[in-house]
Amino acid sequence: MSVKRLFALTRAGIMESLQFRLGIFVTLFANLIYLVLVYFLWKAxxxxxGTDVVNGMTFTDTMIYLILATALFNFLEMFVVWDMSRSIQSGKIILDLLKPMNYRRYTFWSYSGSHVVQFLLTFIPTFIVxxxxxxxxxxxxLNLILFILSTVLALIVNFSMEMIVATICLYTESTWGINIVKxxxxxxxSGASIPLAFFPEAARKVVDYLPFRAVYDIPLTILLQKNGSTELSGLLPMLGLQVIWCLILYIAGTLFWNYSVRKITVNGG
Amino acid sequence: MSTNTVSRKRGLSFYARIYKKILIQDLKSKMSYRADFIISTIGMIMTNLSGFVTFLILFRNFPSINGWDYHHMLFLYGFSLVALTPVQCFFDNNWNLRFQVQSGDFIKYCFRPINVFFYFMSEVFDVKGLGQLAFGVGTLVYAWYHIGMEVTVLRICLLILFLITASLFMIAIMNFAAATCFWIVGSGYVMVIMFRFKDFAKYPASIFSGIFKVIFTFIIPIAFVAYYPSLAVLDPCEAPVLSWCAPLLGILFFWLSYKFWMLGVRKYDFTGS
Structure with missing residues (x-):
């Protein structure tokens, strides 16, 4: 599969998401209001x-962490689960499966365009504010470059999780429920609602090794230069964890999908 | 307008009877998708649990917020959960509004000789909201007990009155957000955002200052979803004037949102799609 063809999908995705310019501005505007809410809440x-530093996080650190987590959430958000369940209901999925391209790869690259648009039009402005x-x-x-690298890994982990959940939906016929659980x-x-630094010790030991942390916590920790991520000895385990989860979830997702897709064919006739 | 005049002549009992009939139909159809029903219920419990865990972690690190201690905050939290139940149970169909308007299916609601708003909302009763209600009532009772407030008939009456008040505000917010779809295509964002703001309702609104205090009190009234109403219950003697105005303001907000929603319907009629 040539890179040029994959980028054609990205370009189509960019054009498609630029159709919804109003939506992008509303998202950006909402991020700004959200920023105000987070600011007031955490300031209080x-x-x-009475102290400036709690669990190694200052007020500014916490605020940056939570706001950028929300911005990352908007940027990483994919509607794979919704789109897939809709295309199963309408039968459109057959057309996608017939395309001379791996379905998972096709989905990933057709979402990449909207990621690019969201990154430029919502994440960057939020970051500047x-x-x-x-x-x-x-x-x-250097932390900015590492942050972008880590975000790309986060994107892959997030996509793999989405695909696994979407595959579960093939069996359960429940979209809203599964999606809200996920x-x-x-x-x-992942630390998007409250920074992982505030979690109790015992809980952290478990949470630190789960794949969810690879989505929001690791990129943001690297950006804020916390937990010794400025040193190679602190940085490598974090990126390593992301790479390992990328591989595990990718392989697990592929196997699960390949097994399940045969099921749909049998059921759908 | 003619539908409105007809509906006004019909009494409350007429609408109650219709609501019961539609409700039973809705529950029957839901029961046929049992797996979805169970998973959705689990999902709802999970969101409540996760909100609670976040709350616990927060208070593990910080003993109080703006003079509000753990149990008072818990009271506010429980209050907001109960106040958010009606919007979840009775007005959940707002989430489908934009799809129905876009596809043109919405026109069917305009042909019935009953109030369009009522008919549309009555179609869906969301059972999942009841789990949230149970969770909220439990939290509220626990917090009440630990604050050591006296249980008097007056207090209970105040609590019920102000819970209804608080829920009117949330219903109004969601009505406004949903009705934007009559003007803007793909306005789902507005609803998602407004729904996310409700997460801030469980914190004391005294944290806001300046222009934002005005915005979050009168424009996006999340301060009224828990803070002001619960002050009237917690400490009736010291409660600010805004707390006592809340019931009237709640009715006003709800009425405005209803008018806005109906304006959208009328606009939809004109396009004739």
Missing amino acids: IYDSA VMIITHGAIHMG ETIVLLL
Whole structure:
């Protein structure tokens, strides 16, 4: 499969998501209001705590972490589960399966366009606003490049999880339920609703090795230069964890999908 | 307009009877997708649990927020959960509005000689909301007991009155958000965003200052979903004026959102799609 053909899918995705410009602006606007809410809430929390640093996180760290987690959430959000269940119901999935291209790869690359658009139009502006508000609290250097690398890995982990959940939906006929279970687990255990640094010791030992952390916590920790991610000895385990989960989830997802897709063919006739 | 005049002549009992009939039909059809029903219920319990875990982790690290201690915050949390139940149970069909409007199926609601808003909302009763109600009531009772408030008839009446008030605000917010789809194609974002703001309802609104206090009180009234109403229950003597205005404001907001929703319907009629 030539790279050129894959990029054609990306380009189509970019054009498609630019159709919904209003939606992008609303998302950006919502991110900004959300930023205000997070700012006031955590400011009050830190003011009541009486100390500046809690579990190694300052007020600014926590705020940047949570706002960028939300921005990452918007950027990584895929509607694979919804799209797939809709195309199963309408039967469109047969057309996608007949395409001379691996279905999973096709899905991934056709989403890549919207990722590019979302990254440029919602993540970057949010990032700039955060920089202005915190007076440049984010270090600008190698960590930015590592952050982007880590985000790409996060994207692959997230996609693999989405695909596994979407495959489960082939069996259960329940989309809303499965999706909300997935979303809740991911948001809680990845640190998107409350930074993982605040979790109790015992819980952290488990959460640290789960794949969910690879989606939000690791990229943001690297960006904020926490947990010794400035040193190679601290950085490598984090990126390593992401790579390992990428592989495990990719392989598991492929096997599960290949097994299940035969099932649909049998049922659908 | 003619549908409106007809509906006004019909009494409450007429609507109650119709609601019961539609409700039974809806429950029957839901029961036929048992797996989906069970998984959705589990999903709803999971969201509540995860919200609770977040809350516990927060208080493990910080003993109080803006002068609100653990049990008072828990009260606010339980209050918001109960107040969010009606919007979940009775007004869940708002989430389908944009699909129905886009596909043109919405026109069927306009042909019946009953109130369009009522008919549309009555079609879906979301059973999952009951789990949230149970969770919220449990939290509320636990917090009440630990705060050590006296249980008097007056307090209970206040609690019920202000819970209804609080839920009116949330229903109004979602009505406004849903009705935007009559004007904007693909306005699902607005609903998702408004629904996410509700997560902030469980924190004391005293954390806001300046212009944002005004915005979150009067424009996106999340301060009224739990904070102001629960102040009136927690401490009736010290509660601010806004708490006592809440019931009236709630009715006003609900009425405005209803009018806005119906304006959308009328606009939809005109396009004749």
